[in-house]
């Protein structure tokens with residue numbers, strides 16, 4: 001197991017439309033295990049493969065996020081199959097450290113994909129977990145959470161982020 005380096009939001013890999021995974025092999029399983037470990041260490045609620053530099057359709061999400069028990073699942077080639085309602089809630093991203101914003105998301109979703117054995121899996125989620133799935137799904141399509149905000153709000157957050165990066169480099 002190993003911790004993976006999380007890219008920051010200026011990295012072009014985060015703007016990539018990630019590619020479907022054709023083979024679930026040992027390499028992918030190891031990658032997923034490392035993504036789980038990286039998410040827990042960060043700590044974060046989820047992590048998409050392009051956040052660690054690989055433009056593939058794969059993410060991990062902690063479906064135990066609203067309980068005390070971590071339960072990280074890996075979803076390969078995820079698709080959101082239903083969305084309902086809307087809800088505004090606070091969101092952050094491991095690629096944009098220390099920046100939070102209110103984002104509007106569907107309040108209930110259904111998602112399907114494949115597990116690491118190649119079996120089809122489906123999850124129904126609401127509230128914060130539905131938000132986490134939508135956030136990770138956006139990553140696979142090259143979208144960052146602040147893209148869902150107006151330009152003015154986004155520019156404020158970007159300035160905040162760039163200032164933070166400068167402080168870290170100093």
Ligand SMILES: [Zn+2]
Nearest residue numbers: 092093094095
């Ligand atoms: Zn994110």
